[in-house]
Amino acid sequence: MKTLKIGVCKGRHEMPCDYYIFNEEIKFPLDFEMLEIDAYNGLMDALREFEKETSEEYNVQLYITGLTAAVISCLKAFKKCHIYTLELMHYDISSGEYIAQSWGF
Numbered sequence: 001m002k003t004l005k006i007g008v009c010k011g012r013h014e015m016p017c018d019y020y021i022f023n024e025e026i027k028f029p030l031d032f033e034m035l036e037i038d039a040y041n042g043l044m045d046a047l048r049e050f051e052k053e054t055s056e057e058y059n060v061q062l063y064i065t066g067l068t069a070a071v072i073s074c075l076k077a078f079k080k081c082h083i084y085t086l087e088l089m090h091y092d093i094s095s096g097e098y099i100a101q102s103w104g105f
Contacts, residue, residue, distance in 0.1 A: 003048050005089075006043075008074055012065040013091065016098075019046035021074050029069050039073035040080055047081065053076040060086040063098060079105050 010020035021042035028034065036047040050058070062081060064071055077087060090097040 002054050002056060004046070004058050004060045005045050005063065006060065007063040007065070009065055009067060012067070014066070015063040015079050015089075017052060017063050021046065021077070022070060026067065028069055029067060032069060032073070035069055035073040036076055039070070039077040043074065043077040043081060061089050061100070062086055062103075063089045065091070075103070 004019070005015075005017045007017035007020045009022045009026065011025070012104075021039050023042065026035070026038075060078070062071075062074060069088040078084075086103050087100040088103050089100055091097075092099045
């Protein structure tokens with residue numbers, strides 16, 4: 001099974017991702033309505049690109065780098081796209097690795 005590794009915000013931290021939901025700096029992090037629209041659109045773009053590469057089933061890892069409002073907007077976008085389980089990847093500063101937290105709706 002393949003893994004879709006997708007980051008919340010491109011350029012905030014180094015992440016092992018080929019796709020990002022927010023590809024540009026978030027200028028208004030408290031504009032929740034716009035964040036949710038942008039998160040949905042960014043997720044749809046990433047899914048379309050990834051699904052061009054594979055026709056098999058895949059699991060999803062979401063790499064989180066802070067910015068809580070953006071993360072929540074991403075989780076809402078996943079739900080809207082009917083992706084109900086994923087792994088939230090948190091950076092562990094002591095090991096320099098990402099640690100998975102299971103998430104399901």
